[in-house]
Amino acid sequence: xxxxxxxxxxxxxxxxxxxxxxxxxxxxxxxxxxxxxxxxxxxxxxxxxxxxxxxxxxxxxxxxxxxxxxxxxxxxxxxxxxxxxxxxxxxxxxxxxxxxxxxxxxxxxxxxxxxxxxxxxxxxxxxxxxxxxxxxxxxxxxxxxxxxxxxxxxxxxxxxxxxxxxxxxxxxxxxxxxxxxxxxxxxxxxxxxxxxxxxxxxxxxxxxxxxxxxxxxxxxxxxxxxxxxxxxxxxxxxxxxxxxxxxxxxxxxxxxxxxxxxxxxxxxxxxxxxxxxxxxxxxxxxxxxxxxxxxxxxxxxxxxxxxxxxxxxxx
Numbered sequence: 001x002x003x004x005x006x007x008x009x010x011x012x013x014x015x016x017x018x019x020x021x022x023x024x025x026x027x028x029x030x031x032x033x034x035x036x037x038x039x040x041x042x043x044x045x046x047x048x049x050x051x052x053x054x055x056x057x058x059x060x061x062x063x064x065x066x067x068x069x070x071x072x073x074x075x076x077x078x079x080x081x082x083x084x085x086x087x088x089x090x091x092x093x094x095x096x097x098x099x100x101x102x103x104x105x106x107x108x109x110x111x112x113x114x115x116x117x118x119x120x121x122x123x124x125x126x127x128x129x130x131x132x133x134x135x136x137x138x139x140x141x142x143x144x145x146x147x148x149x150x151x152x153x154x155x156x157x158x159x160x161x162x163x164x165x166x167x168x169x170x171x172x173x174x175x176x177x178x179x180x181x182x183x184x185x186x187x188x189x190x191x192x193x194x195x196x197x198x199x200x201x202x203x204x205x206x207x208x209x210x211x212x213x214x215x216x217x218x219x220x221x222x223x224x225x226x227x228x229x230x231x232x233x234x235x236x237x238x239x240x241x242x243x244x245x246x247x248x249x250x251x252x253x254x255x256x257x258x259x260x261x262x263x264x265x266x267x268x269x270x271x272x273x274x275x276x277x278x279x280x281x282x283x284x285x286x287x288x289x290x291x292x293x294x295x296x297x298x299x300x301x302x303x304x305x306x307x308x309x310x311x312x313x314x315x
Contacts, residue, residue, distance in 0.1 A: 036052075036197070036307050042092065043092050046064050047060065049084065052227070096136065106141075109143065113175055117161055117164055121157065124149060126145060127147075127205060128143065142174035145175065148182070149180060155262045156262040161177045180291075181292075182290035185291050187218060192224075193224045193304070195300075196220075203232055205235055211231075273285065273294075
């Protein structure tokens with residue numbers, strides 16, 4: 001019988017593809033920092049990556065060395081000019097640049113009304129928060145403020161602030177003082193990367209002493225953002241303007257009548273805020289005598305969920 005070569009003979013095993021090298025702790029931190037910002041369509045520069053570096057302390061030269069590694073960039077990120085983004089997200093650079101242009105137009109307005117808010121009775125600090133704080137304002141966006149007030153006068157101060165909001169609306173400016181706290185209630189109990197960013201990003205327009213106290217009493221934020229220490233930017237308005245007019249306006253409101261009006265306003269507004277919403281509507285708002293958090297969406301939860309999705313899908 002003739003021997004027939006059928007090809008059914010043992011073949012050498014195919015070598016498996018080598019897995020991509022594991023990321024170093026600093027590379028992981030850089031990637032996570034960019035992934036968090038990507039939730040907001042916000043590519044970052046090297047300096048910003050260093051300042052908001054996630055859960056890892058490092059120097060700017062160390063971060064720049066990671067960003068200079070072509071192997072790391074080619075596998076895990078993309079670069080457009082001075083900006084770094086996730087792969088396939090190059091279009092966010094143009095989005096950021098356009099939003100930055102809108103932010104530059106809004107800052108003078110924010111500072112103008114910030115000075116008015118700072119001059120109201122019992123205001124002790126005014127800070128810009130939200131998208132404007134990081135120059136990432138979408139078309140139609142508003143100006144978010146966090147106010148700190150004297151103890152026992154949160155709701156009275158809020159009533160005055162809403163008068164400024166209505167005045168600004170008549171002039172075509174959308175103000176949103178949606179976070180008002182008493183001086184004794186400036187510790188944020190929600191220890192998440194979202195809140196850490198909100199604290200680190202807020203830009204004080206007045207009341208630098210109160211701002212410094214907030215950063216100190218919320219030092220837990222350094223476990224999430226160890227490099228984000230100090231002012232994110234210098235606006236040139238450091239101290240609450242306790243000028244004579246403000247002090248005179250506070251005098252009659254430091255009485256039992258002023259305390260009664262604060263409590264009456266609190267009860268009135270909380271009743272209104274607690275009216276039934278659309279079925280299924282969720283909110284992150286919270287109201288107490290020392291705390292008016294008017295966040296009527298689930299922006300924090302959306303952000304944290306979107307961030308976790310990016311971490312899970314990391315290449």
